Amino acid sequence: MVAQANSPKAGTINATSGGRRLTGERLTRSENMSRIRGKDTGPEMTVRRAVWQAGLRYRLHDKRLPGKPDLVFPRLRTVVFVHGCFWHCHEGCKNSRVPKTRSDWWMNKLAGNKVRDMKASNCLRNMGWDVLVIWECEAANPKRVSDLIGTLLQRSSRSKIHSH
Numbered sequence: 001m002v003a004q005a006n007s008p009k010a011g012t013i014n015a016t017s018g019g020r021r022l023t024g025e026r027l028t029r030s031e032n033m034s035r036i037r038g039k040d041t042g043p044e045m046t047v048r049r050a051v052w053q054a055g056l057r058y059r060l061h062d063k064r065l066p067g068k069p070d071l072v073f074p075r076l077r078t079v080v081f082v083h084g085c086f087w088h089c090h091e092g093c094k095n096s097r098v099p100k101t102r103s104d105w106w107m108n109k110l111a112g113n114k115v116r117d118m119k120a121s122n123c124l125r126n127m128g129w130d131v132l133v134i135w136e137c138e139a140a141n142p143k144r145v146s147d148l149i150g151t152l153l154q155r156s157s158r159s160k161i162h163s164h
């Protein structure tokens, strides 16, 4: 077990082809697990790729934080959630219609998700984090994604001035 974990090749298989810049993106064990749970969905990957290309570095799905935010920027004290429109009830969005069959059950379930999201956001804000949300349908819009990156870059340059 220990020898395996210390093996220099562990988890780096995908990193070699793309050169040094990719090493931070290599799959961790928890990332593999989250992929199995279907967390690394298309919209999230779109956002992650764009953020990475902008030179911003992040942690993924940090379990230590309320709501397990999708992207965590510790230095910026900022988290980003990439929310699926259906599961997180994007209001007024065509992707978030409640299914016609068993609609009561769905309404209950989805309302529960919404409450959980709000609790997590409140908790994070109380801990001093800024919470940004990008919706699945927005992630498909390059303008919206570049707005998000603009916000993050602005914070990044500000935090560089204030630290060293």
Ligand SMILES: [Zn+2]
Pocket: 085, 090, 093, 094, 095, 135, 136, 137, 138
């Ligand atoms: Zn939406």
